[in-house]
Amino acid sequence: MAYPNVGMIYPVFAPLTGHTDGSMPTYGTGRVLQEARNATVTKEINNNPLYGDDRVVDNDNGITGLTVDFESTGLNDEDRVAVLGEELRTDGEYWESDNATPEGLFGYIRKMRDNGVRKFEAWAVLCIHFNETTQATQTREGQINWGTPTLNGRARGLYVDNSGKLRFRLHKTFTTAAAAKTWLNGLANIT
Numbered sequence: 001m002a003y004p005n006v007g008m009i010y011p012v013f014a015p016l017t018g019h020t021d022g023s024m025p026t027y028g029t030g031r032v033l034q035e036a037r038n039a040t041v042t043k044e045i046n047n048n049p050l051y052g053d054d055r056v057v058d059n060d061n062g063i064t065g066l067t068v069d070f071e072s073t074g075l076n077d078e079d080r081v082a083v084l085g086e087e088l089r090t091d092g093e094y095w096e097s098d099n100a101t102p103e104g105l106f107g108y109i110r111k112m113r114d115n116g117v118r119k120f121e122a123w124a125v126l127c128i129h130f131n132e133t134t135q136a137t138q139t140r141e142g143q144i145n146w147g148t149p150t151l152n153g154r155a156r157g158l159y160v161d162n163s164g165k166l167r168f169r170l171h172k173t174f175t176t177a178a179a180a181k182t183w184l185n186g187l188a189n190i191t
Helices: 077-084 175-190
Strands: 005-018 036-045 050-053 055-060 063-072 101-112 116-133 150-155 169-174
Touching: 005 036, 036 077, 036 169, 063 101, 077 116, 101 175, 116 175, 169 175
Parallel strands: none
Antiparallel strands: 005 101, 036 063, 050 055, 063 150, 101 116, 116 150, 116 169
16 A cells, blocks of 8 residues: 655745634735745654653653745745745835744645545645745756755744644645645635
């Protein structure tokens, strides 16, 4: 029985507008970003065993943090304002500044093959800041060298219910891409 990841589509971002401990966050109007190429999620996990009687009797191995490196086919000016917090001047120029980037929801769909049958996993990081820490540009030498940006993000956990657990990501599996998109659109306020 195989269940491999075979693709990635539909990256979305919505600005966080509010959060109260014990409830789900609220988001402003979201947007679909340029086409997805890659998302690498890295979990920071405790590894803190408790020893007793010469053996491990308990282990604190929960998630303490989460980072996402997201590569898309590009970022247009509107994407840069929404995700990186760049500021539009009245003359059509954009500022990068020392302001913190906006927090928001980041979501995408993983295409899966469940023993030959397509499935669509929709994933949503509840609260993340992205940065473009490097920007590489090079000359064309014959054929095009595709230059695509990678955004680096750090998520923070939120208390969204009364369980006392910090929640980082939410996901749901669907049988169609349309259903997965509808679910993400609902979370990210995309019409």
